[in-house]
Amino acid sequence: MEAKADELLRRNQLSVTNGRRKILDLFLRQEGALSHSDIEKRAAEKFDRVTVYRTLQAFLEKGLIHTIPTADNSIRYALCREHCAEGQHRDDHVHFVCRTCGNTVCLEEVSIPSIRLPRGFVTTQVEMVVSGTCKNCSE
Numbered sequence: 621m622e623a624k625a626d627e628l629l630r631r632n633q634l635s636v637t638n639g640r641r642k643i644l645d646l647f648l649r650q651e652g653a654l655s656h657s658d659i660e661k662r663a664a665e666k667f668d669r670v671t672v673y674r675t676l677q678a679f680l681e682k683g684l685i686h687t688i689p690t691a692d693n694s695i696r697y698a699l700c701r702e703h704c705a706e707g708q709h710r711d712d713h714v715h716f717v718c719r720t721c722g723n724t725v726c727l728e729e730v731s732i733p734s735i736r737l738p739r740g741f742v743t744t745q746v747e748m749v750v751s752g753t754c755k756n757c758s759e
Contacts, residue, residue: 624648632682639667643675644684653688653696653715653724688715688724689747696724712746718754725754 625644629636646654646662654662659672667675676697679685688696698715714730717723732748 628684632684634678634682639671640675640678643667643672644679647685647697647699650699651723651725653698653726655694655696688726689749690717690724691749691751698724698726701728715747715749716754717749717751718757719751720753720757723754723756 622641622645625641625648626636628644629640634640642663642665643659646659656669656672656676659676660667660669663672676685679697680687683700685697686700688698690696712732714727714732716725716727727750732746735743735746737743
């Protein structure tokens with residue numbers, strides 16, 4: 621996975637550092653979203669909060685990851701697919717939060733329905749989070 625992380629960093633004009641590589645590798649191995657504290661806990665080495673924050677900001681700016689709102693007003697991060705680019709996130713899919721295990725996943729195959737706003741209103745972003753029980757917890 622480190623080769624994939626290095627390639628993604630280079631493709632997005634980010635210098636390949638050990639910290640960036642390790643944090644991006646966490647996203648590549650994770651099926652769901654990660655919080656700032658998840659990254660700090662799961663990283664094989666200790667990163668200070670500022671390093672993690674700056675790395676996440678760089679990944680957001682380059683379109684490598686996107687944010688997912690949560691009920692408790694914290695932020696989770698998930699890897700973007702190929703259709704995102706620097707300054708242009710295209711995350712028009714539903715996010716699912718399991719109330720049993722807490723896992724948050726992107727449901728890429730489920731599109732957010734079109735929303736017709738009244739005249740004069742302009743949409744800049746639509747976020748849809750569905751909560752319930754994931755397939756692993758409901759079995």
